[in-house]
Amino acid sequence: MPDIIExxxxxxxxxxxxxxxxxxxxxxxxxxxxxxxxxLGFATGLTIVVNVLYLYNTGIVGIRAGDxxxxxxxxxxxxxxxxxxxxxxxxxxIPIAITLGSGLGLGLRTTIFTGFxxxxxxxxxxLFSGSAKTLLYQWTIAICVLFTLPFFLxxxxxxxxxxxxxxxxxxxxxxxxxxxxxxxxxxxxxxFVGFMQYYTVPDWKIPILVLSMIIVLALIVxxxxxxxxxxxxxxx
Amino acid sequence: xxxxFKSREVILTAAGLAFVATFVPYFVTIxxxxxISTKLVTITALVNAFTLALAVxxxxxxxxxxxxxxxxxxxxxxxxxxxxxxxxxxxxxxQDKGPYNWVMLAIVNPLSSVNYGILAFYxxxxxxxxxRARNMKALLFLAAGFIVLFYxxxxxxxxxxxxxxxxxxxxxxxxxxxxxxxxxxxTLGAIIFGARVLMGKQPQVLGLGGE
Amino acid sequence: MSVxxxxxxxxxxxxxxxxxxxxxFLLFIVVVGPLIxxxxxxxxxxxxxxxxxxxxxxxGSNDIVLTVLDTEFSGYMELQSGVxxxxxxxxxxxxxxxxxxxxxxxxxxxxxxxxxxxDLMDAHHYTYGDSYLVLGYIYQNEASVASSAxxxxxxxxxxxQGRPIKGTFLEQVRSWKDISLIVSHTTGILSGSxxxxxxxxxxxxxxxxxxxxxxxxxxxxxxxxxxAVLPAMRGGAExxxxxxxxxxxxxxxxxxxxxxYMLIAFIIIGNIGYFGYARPRAQKARTxx
Numbered sequence: 001m002p003d004i005i006e007x008x009x010x011x012x013x014x015x016x017x018x019x020x021x022x023x024x025x026x027x028x029x030x031x032x033x034x035x036x037x038x039x040l041g042f043a044t045g046l047t048i049v050v051n052v053l054y055l056y057n058t059g060i061v062g063i064r065a066g067d068x069x070x071x072x073x074x075x076x077x078x079x080x081x082x083x084x085x086x087x088x089x090x091x092x093x094i095p096i097a098i099t100l101g102s103g104l105g106l107g108l109r110t111t112i113f114t115g116f117x118x119x120x121x122x123x124x125x126x127l128f129s130g131s132a133k134t135l136l137y138q139w140t141i142a143i144c145v146l147f148t149l150p151f152f153l154x155x156x157x158x159x160x161x162x163x164x165x166x167x168x169x170x171x172x173x174x175x176x177x178x179x180x181x182x183x184x185x186x187x188x189x190x191x192f193v194g195f196m197q198y199y200t201v202p203d204w205k206i207p208i209l210v211l212s213m214i215i216v217l218a219l220i221v222x223x224x225x226x227x228x229x230x231x232x233x234x235x236x
Numbered sequence: 237x238x239x240x241f242k243s244r245e246v247i248l249t250a251a252g253l254a255f256v257a258t259f260v261p262y263f264v265t266i267x268x269x270x271x272i273s274t275k276l277v278t279i280t281a282l283v284n285a286f287t288l289a290l291a292v293x294x295x296x297x298x299x300x301x302x303x304x305x306x307x308x309x310x311x312x313x314x315x316x317x318x319x320x321x322x323x324x325x326x327x328x329x330x331q332d333k334g335p336y337n338w339v340m341l342a343i344v345n346p347l348s349s350v351n352y353g354i355l356a357f358y359x360x361x362x363x364x365x366x367x368r369a370r371n372m373k374a375l376l377f378l379a380a381g382f383i384v385l386f387y388x389x390x391x392x393x394x395x396x397x398x399x400x401x402x403x404x405x406x407x408x409x410x411x412x413x414x415x416x417x418x419x420x421x422x423t424l425g426a427i428i429f430g431a432r433v434l435m436g437k438q439p440q441v442l443g444l445g446g447e
Numbered sequence: 448m449s450v451x452x453x454x455x456x457x458x459x460x461x462x463x464x465x466x467x468x469x470x471x472f473l474l475f476i477v478v479v480g481p482l483i484x485x486x487x488x489x490x491x492x493x494x495x496x497x498x499x500x501x502x503x504x505x506x507g508s509n510d511i512v513l514t515v516l517d518t519e520f521s522g523y524m525e526l527q528s529g530v531x532x533x534x535x536x537x538x539x540x541x542x543x544x545x546x547x548x549x550x551x552x553x554x555x556x557x558x559x560x561x562x563x564x565x566d567l568m569d570a571h572h573y574t575y576g577d578s579y580l581v582l583g584y585i586y587q588n589e590a591s592v593a594s595s596a597x598x599x600x601x602x603x604x605x606x607x608q609g610r611p612i613k614g615t616f617l618e619q620v621r622s623w624k625d626i627s628l629i630v631s632h633t634t635g636i637l638s639g640s641x642x643x644x645x646x647x648x649x650x651x652x653x654x655x656x657x658x659x660x661x662x663x664x665x666x667x668x669x670x671x672x673x674x675a676v677l678p679a680m681r682g683g684a685e686x687x688x689x690x691x692x693x694x695x696x697x698x699x700x701x702x703x704x705x706x707x708y709m710l711i712a713f714i715i716i717g718n719i720g721y722f723g724y725a726r727p728r729a730q731k732a733r734t735x736x
Contacts, residue, residue, distance in 0.1 A: 048323070
């Protein structure tokens, strides 16, 4: 049997989770607003705590170990925070420029390969060697890529042979979207199944989950029938 | 002094130098430049963490707006701001056990899970109500979707093993190829956008278009 | 327009215009039902999961694995079967493991993860400090990832509890070259950055990702940058099946199966309603008949 702490965690968690699910009823409710503001507040607090620790572990500890150059990170960081004051927000432009520039350098130096050159190489290599299955796969990939690329040509009119290629590419895209939507649904379903598993394993959690569902549903229906739902729902 | 910070040339130079300092050492090994690059990258990591302060400030400002106006439900906005402060206080009491851990397990984690878990419902509803075989393209879409959906249900794969090669062919070729096309296009777009920013042709990004 | 404004009462009309809350209610039932009362349907193993399993099997006791928890807690709900099964294999191989986190909500996952594997860890004398370390939230952004790849010692000096990594197995990790394998459990926050700064340079990397990310990750698998991709919760269940345990993933597959069949059924029902009611009605309205 669970102790009082574990029990309270499950009771509060199940109730708030069902409050959040109440949006499926189709109307906004004060229960959903309570769950939403709870998550917003506590998650923001969590992010503050974790980021402060990150700054300490990465920055302060490094500076204490002799890496004084890292103090520039704090200087530039405070300059960005000055953006809160509109009169002095121009001070944040230089740190923004530096982070943007280095971020672009970091991103572009690798994305050129992983997102472009390696993708082209992966498409055209192995078109003439390998097993029958490999050849079928590679030729299908190559044809799909070539026939759908015209969609991203915005400065050329798609007519003549290019138009025909784009038309066939459209059909290939629909096949691919069908497969992709199925995989996306699998992902969404997995998220929900995983969440429900948390509240059905072990067995003692099940009555708490069911009771929370019933209480929240009863509350929302009662508020709706008595026309209190709109009146008690916070303004957005 | 303010003219220095507002100067277009200074800002573009800072961005350009930071770009060169992180981009060039990746391809050309110059020991001194590599050291500068590594330090600059760590400094950038630290600076990015500070941007959270701006988000928290926005959150508080928005909450205060509702509280000051006494809008319907303002108490919940006040509650939200109190919970931010409470969580920070709880963290100082220890993160292993105690109220911080309790809030994580009882509030943050379940609500985070529902946030995304609820998408299953919306997606199921959308799929059931919008996916109609109106024409050939929609029919192809549904056919491919059905085959992959059937395959993804583990029971089908064990009862009808023949569905696996068909479903894998659809996912490992068509789906992958289109994603590859999108990846290449997005990458090219990102490269061009980056070049435009560094050349000063996207002034708003660097805050040069006015505050 | 000569079509009657009165809607006729027919089964096709109902199948075309039913309340969407029926879908929500039935989805709840088909998911919660099998979780409460398992049916234990059989599952097959896909080539992707087998490939992931084969990569983990190559690990040895001298290898250093970087496990990246690149997920919110919500994503962990889908990935947990794969996370636990992967970590189980790493522990059984007695490889050294460092756990890095890229989202604040995931900071609690190591406690849950190692709590679930306590018995196995005791059996293999897999202890904190000697065998594994939790570095905590060190991957805040791409620059953090890049910094750790280029100068690991300069970026990571202590674990999440503030204890120095000097004197531990991580002392020998200077850069991306010294990591034997990266196992990324991801919802897409920084997996691209980890791939760009580690895998692209040559570090072996495998990914356990959510369903929506699979086509994207397969493009990198096809180019050889990634060595294996474990597809979401189903992949986790298949990995459990390969290592011979009946974990959370396997137990969830009944709900998984019924959820998929339910969606297929509703799409078919919707199309019956469309062809039996909505489409003829629209055609009548167009022709004025």
